[in-house]
Amino acid sequence: MQEEQHITSVPIDETYDENQIQVLEGLEAVRKRPGMYIGSTTSRGLHHLVYEIVDNSIDEALAGFCTEILVEIEPDNSITVIDNGRGIPTGIHPKMGIPAVEVVFTQLHAGGKFGGGGYKVSGGLHGVGASVVNALSEYLEVWIRDGEHVHYQKYERGVSCGKLKLIGDTTETGTKVHFKPDSEVFEDLVYDYDILRRRLREQAFLNAGITIILRDKREDAPEDKKEIKLRYDGGIREFVEFLNRNKEPLHQEVIYVNAVRETCEAEVAMQYNDGYSEMIVSFANNINTTEGGTHETGFKSALTKVINDYARRTGMLKESDANLKGEDTREGLSCVISVKVTEAQFEGQTKTKLGNSEIRNVVEKMINEKLTEFLDENPSVAKIVVDKAMTASRAREAAKRARENTRRKSALESSSLPGKLADCSDRDNTYTEIYIVEGDSAGGSAKQGRDRRFQAILPLWGKMLNVEKARIDKIYGNDKLTPVITALGAGIGDEFDLNKLRYGKVVIMADADVDGAHIRTLLLTFFFRYMRPLIEDGHVYIAQPPLFKISKGKTDRYAYSDQELQDILSEMSEGRAPTVQRYKGLGEMNPEQLWETTMNPETRIMLRVDLDDARQADETFTILMGDKVEPRRQFIEEHGTSVINLDI
Ligand code: TSJ
DSSP states (O other): OOOEOOOOOOSSHHHHHHHHHHHHHHHHHHHHHHHHSSSOOSSHHHHHHHHHHHHHHHHHTTTTTTOOEEEEOOOTTEEEEOSSOOOOOBBBOTTTBBBHHHHHHTTTTTTTTTTSSSSSOOOOGGOOOHHHHTTEEEEEEEEEEESSSSEEEEEETEEESSSOOHHHHHSOEEEEEEEEEEEOOOOOOOOOOOHHHHHHHHHHHHHHTTTEEOOOOOOOTOGGSEEEEETTTHHHHHHHHHHHSSSSSSSOEEEEEEEEEEEEEEEEEEEEBBBOOOOOEEETTTEEOOOOOOHHHHHHHHHHHHHHHHHHHHTEEEEEEEEOOOHHHTTTTTEEEEEEEEEEEEEEEOEEEOOOHHHHHHHHHHHIIIHHHHHHOOHHHHHHHHHHHHHHHHHHHHHEEEEEEHHHHSSTTTTTTOOOOOOOOOOOOOOEEEEEESHHHHHHHHHHHSSSSTTTEEESSSOOTTTTTEEEEEEEETTHHHHHHHHHSSSOGGOOOOOSSSOOEEEEEOSSSSHHHHHHHOOOOHHHOOOOHHTTTTTTTEOOSSSSSEEETEEEESSSSSHHHHHHHHOOOOSSSSSEEESGGGSSOOOHHHHIIIOOOTOOOOOEEOOOHHHHHHHHHHHHSSOOOHHHHHHHHHHHHHHHHOOO
């Protein structure tokens, strides 16, 4: 180890001071409104910190200089990320007068400015990056190996503790960052191995050939979740196989097409399964575009055209037959679309909708030409695909007729609301809410505890329906789901109309046990498949009833997690020991308690469900209700019979 040594001289001009002021202003902005930069300060935000850092290493890999990325969860829930790239540049930044690496960690929006040539394809959430992670970390350390020296710098809450120093010699190159998320910022400080694995796996699929290792060094890490090496040379082809892993594929080979243009690249992998749901997962510059966009639109319109053309050309569709609809061609389709664009425009509520209009044409042309070619060269696969779409089309027509027949007398008319619905008195859906509650006793408490002006209660009863196996026509007769459809008043499937929605918030309120988890999974799967805009537009919530009541003297307090229980108990540790009641179900709370802890907008906690949550519910549902025994056994072994964790 070499003696510590400063490698920068203090700049003499005033820009240094100005920079310092800018840094402090930037830091303050980030720490004041963390949500603006990382989405939220919940567990989700905590995990985003890791993605922000890893994205930088992925950029380095895409530039062709890095092959391996190691992510470690340290025993104290701090994170270390190491790559074998070139190392962040350490030379003095000409404009700023400080080492480039310090600019990366202290200037907002400094990401990607040093990349000479090529385009920045990976992008962290909102494209902010390392400086935001730094500002939101109790401390952050960086080591840079440049093939000669090891450089080191440490920061606390975004402020450097000293200059970049040389601390040793090396023949290797790479970057190592170690950070501890700030407990003053984040509500939850515990990393979830499954969540990190899921996202890192996605990135490994999207960037074929890169090795990403996730290692959990915490004491209580289970044996099978200590370390995983993620490397997929097959890229998004393997991603599609993974999406279909618990399903029965209809053809062996994944269909794969790609196209490379001057300013963009596009690739699509797809495989049909024997189920009925559509699973299109799309990405732009490695960012999951959950709101879709031009790449998805281009894909869908070309897929419809190619399959119709093929079916006509080969006589599978007769002249008198109507064209197959888009949705028919996507039944049972698992598909990954990945595009890389020089200047991606992200739009939509969560900035996850691709806006670049030129991409639509690129993807459309690619599918038109290359999928047509594939079908012509693989007639047996083509027949399976067209048959599947034609069956879907016939089922859709039959369902439509069934619906029209029953419509007049059916409970689906908005004029006849379900008998069990306790409606609210106000009708303005900008602030009305409906609570969907499992069980009659909890329903009773909710009806008494609510504010009847704007809160409606719908208790659920009746037997569960296996949505996976049932097409949309079956749902119309189901006694558990029809009241939900009627109460919401916006229809389902193709005819779903957000404008007709009778409530602004749809809240699922269920116990924190197996049955509760099942009902949440069922409802989310149902919304995901048949009322997707409801989720996309952010109307679906999961109520969070407390798990414990802690009483001492006249004060009652409520805890929503084990951690919170411990915190409250230690806060109340003086004097007489408090009594702790564990709530086993909503039914154990009286109406006032239910209002105070779970329903009062002033005090309650609710989780807003996003498309990703719903997609996970859909996956869970497929495993639990599907035909395959082995995935179900494995799922129950991993999650226990009691927990189906939908909270991210
Ligand atoms: F986010 C971060 F800054 F903290 C971070 C960056 C964290 C980690 C673990 C790795 C990295 C990172 C950055 N790995 N590799 C790089 N590469 C560069 O910053 C780099 C190196 C050389 C050149 C060049 O043009 O010579 C350009 C860049 C962007």
